[in-house]
Amino acid sequence: DQQVKQNSPSLSVQEGRISILNCDYTNSMFDYFLWYKKYPAEGPTFLISISSIKDKNEDGRFTVFLNKSAKHLSLHIVPSQPGDSAVYFCAAISNSGYALNFGKGTSLLVTP
Amino acid sequence: DVKVTQSSRYLVKRTGEKVFLECVQDMDHENMFWYRQDPGLGLRLIYFSYDVKMKEKGDIPEGYSVSREKKERFSLILESASTNQTSMYLCAGGQTNSPLHFGNGTRLTVT
Numbered sequence: 001d002q003q004v005k006q007n008s009p010s011l012s013v014q015e016g017r018i019s020i021l022n023c024d025y026t027n028s029m030f031d032y033f034l035w036y037k038k039y040p041a042e043g044p045t046f047l048i049s050i051s052s053i054k055d056k057n058e059d060g061r062f063t064v065f066l067n068k069s070a071k072h073l074s075l076h077i078v079p080s081q082p083g084d085s086a087v088y089f090c091a092a093i094s095n096s097g098y099a100l101n102f103g104k105g106t107s108l109l110v111t112p
Numbered sequence: 113d114v115k116v117t118q119s120s121r122y123l124v125k126r127t128g129e130k131v132f133l134e135c136v137q138d139m140d141h142e143n144m145f146w147y148r149q150d151p152g153l154g155l156r157l158i159y160f161s162y163d164v165k166m167k168e169k170g171d172i173p174e175g176y177s178v179s180r181e182k183k184e185r186f187s188l189i190l191e192s193a194s195t196n197q198t199s200m201y202l203c204a205g206g207q208t209n210s211p212l213h214f215g216n217g218t219r220l221t222v223t
Contacts (some may be wrong), residue, residue: 009152032209043116043202043214044155089155093209098143098162099170100212104154 003027004092006103013110019077021106023090026071030092034100035064035075038087047088048075080110115139116205118215125222131190133218135203143206144186146170146178148199149217155202161186162208193222 005024013019021035031052036044050057050064050073057064063076077084087107091100119134137144145160147170157170159178167178175197179187186205190197198221206212 006154034211036214041121041217041219043204043216045214046211049211095209098168098208099145099157099160101157102147102155104152 001026002104003030004090004101004103006088006090006106008106009104010107010109013080013108015082015110015112016079019075019080019084019108019110021075021077021088021090021108023073023075023103024071025073025092025101027092027094027101028071029094029096030101031095032093033064033066033073034091034093035062036089036091036102037084038089038105044089077108080108082110082112084108085110116203116213116215118201118203118218120218121216123218123220125190125193125220127194127222129190129193129222131193131220131222133188133190133201133203133220135186135188135205135215136184137186137203137205137213138184139205139213140183141205141207142183143208144180145204145206145212146176146186146188147202147204148172149202150199158188193220195222198222 034049038044090103146158147155161180204212
């Protein structure tokens with residue numbers, strides 16, 4: 001059963017605008033959340049993370065928001081750039097677990 | 113800089129062959145993982161290891177086995193390759209509750 005869900009398979013955004021990628025989870029034991037970015041023919045690269053004790057974490061153009069009561073997190077990219085075009089994976093883990101649980105990914109296309 | 117190296121970028125094997133996918137990490141991390149990525153299915157965990165000679169099944173272990181004889185090396189074995197094992201295989205390493213670092217993947221085609 002999918003414990004981490006990314007319900008939008010794809011998203012298209014104009015360059016300079018905001019990209020918002022969403023992720024929902026079902027396991028209330030998850031306490032650490034991550035976003036990975038993946039280009040074709042490459043492995044995923046870590047982008048940003050957030051602990052359950054926070055509701056926001058920011059790193060440059062990337063901000064992750066966590067709403068624990070809704071079991072929802074989102075990744076905001078502002079401003080979006082064509083080089084941001086990639087597949088973004090949401091992942092989560094509990095402090096008693098070893099392995100990340102990944103969503104199915106959202107393919108972001110940033111158009112000039 | 114952290115590095116996870118997968119020995120092959122592309123492999124083509126025949127049905128029934130025994131296939132070895134090799135992965136080496138230089139981070140001295142206890143945990144290593146094998147995932148496969150398929151369109152529309154995301155990343156699915158095959159096996160992981162939290163110590164030398166230790167292994168745990170992930171979500172889809174059927175048809176696979178693993179070997180971790182040394183801390184830095186984690187091998188994925190397809191005992192008898194089948195066409196439904198055609199996929200992108202991703203190895204990763206990391207410490208508990210820290211981001212995983214992935215290799216560049218091995219695109220395996222089984223014909």
